Amino acid sequence: MALLVNRIDKNVLKKRLQEEKIKRKTVSFYRYVSIPKPKELRDELFLAWSQLNCFGRIYLANEGINAQMSVPEDQWEAFVKHLNTYSYFKDVPFKHAVDGNGKSFYKLIIKVRNKIVADGINDPDFDPSKTGTYLNAVEFNKAIEDENTIVIDMRNHYESEVGRFDRAFCPDADTFREELPQVINHLKGKEDKKILMYCTGGIRCEKASAYFRHKGFKDVNHLHGGIIQYAQEIKEQGLESKFKGINFVFDERIGERITQDVLSTCHQCGKPCDRHVNCKNDDCHLLFIQCEDCEKKMNGCCTPECVRIAALPIEEQRQLRKGRVKNGPECLSVYKSRLRPNLAEILKKDLSLRS
Numbered sequence: 001m002a003l004l005v006n007r008i009d010k011n012v013l014k015k016r017l018q019e020e021k022i023k024r025k026t027v028s029f030y031r032y033v034s035i036p037k038p039k040e041l042r043d044e045l046f047l048a049w050s051q052l053n054c055f056g057r058i059y060l061a062n063e064g065i066n067a068q069m070s071v072p073e074d075q076w077e078a079f080v081k082h083l084n085t086y087s088y089f090k091d092v093p094f095k096h097a098v099d100g101n102g103k104s105f106y107k108l109i110i111k112v113r114n115k116i117v118a119d120g121i122n123d124p125d126f127d128p129s130k131t132g133t134y135l136n137a138v139e140f141n142k143a144i145e146d147e148n149t150i151v152i153d154m155r156n157h158y159e160s161e162v163g164r165f166d167r168a169f170c171p172d173a174d175t176f177r178e179e180l181p182q183v184i185n186h187l188k189g190k191e192d193k194k195i196l197m198y199c200t201g202g203i204r205c206e207k208a209s210a211y212f213r214h215k216g217f218k219d220v221n222h223l224h225g226g227i228i229q230y231a232q233e234i235k236e237q238g239l240e241s242k243f244k245g246i247n248f249v250f251d252e253r254i255g256e257r258i259t260q261d262v263l264s265t266c267h268q269c270g271k272p273c274d275r276h277v278n279c280k281n282d283d284c285h286l287l288f289i290q291c292e293d294c295e296k297k298m299n300g301c302c303t304p305e306c307v308r309i310a311a312l313p314i315e316e317q318r319q320l321r322k323g324r325v326k327n328g329p330e331c332l333s334v335y336k337s338r339l340r341p342n343l344a345e346i347l348k349k350d351l352s353l354r355s
């Protein structure tokens, strides 16, 4: 019986990926389609895609598939052919990344979930198939020039922090489900206005646009294929990018640079920077923005406590982890949200304690 999960250490896998000689491409695709037995399908796909040496992160649910993948170029045709043997995925449109060398994932993970996008919607009258109007890059650019339109970023705050469209309303939310009510609230009384929304690859807007129409908004438009496809069209057609900065992506690359604009600042020293990193203390792994100077000063860590822990021998780090109460005070999860630490404040306090 073939193994249906990957059990090799992540550092070994990462090293293997870096040393690999073959070329890969990063693609994403999704489809809302009724899948009655996602668990069985999951195992089939895992076996087939392992044989094709594909990596990535894929979510399956009764409502469809959402996939981010790294596929070897010489297996691309075989991959597409196999995918098309399933009626669910026939001729599914692929979005190709514009940036990077395809080394976006180092293993294959396929998970079965309740929904492919957790939306928190429990309204039985909501019909997600009644989506808004799709706009391509040319149409979106034209529409955004009209100051009467309302531009909505349907992503989380750490995504819009490093890149966004001009004039966009960016919800201060950590998750998509938190965002929907926030945006609805923000748009109260503007049901007749023209709404332009966008997200990373289009999957969130597909649902959000239908939800907004359900809530009485009359003219709901969304960017077809999201920022990923927009970037591709801008490049191919030589258009001006009205999206500025970095398109945050959920893989090893963390971001795809779309324009040279830097919209955010280093969370530690405050100078302009849009480099997302994970804290080098493996027990923390906090996602934050850190400039190269601060990286050197802090050894890639988020706080002095993490610098101290990351410098300990591996064995001692393991012991610390074992003894730790999950979410206990000594663990960095004390932040209200792991995704929005106020590191500048924490560092200030820490320095004042020392002086």
Ligand SMILES: [Zn+2]
Pocket: 266, 267, 268, 269, 270, 271, 290, 291, 292, 293, 294, 295
């Ligand atoms: Zn800095």
Ligand SMILES: [Zn+2]
Pocket: 279, 280, 281, 284, 285, 286, 301, 302, 303, 306, 332
């Ligand atoms: Zn840390």
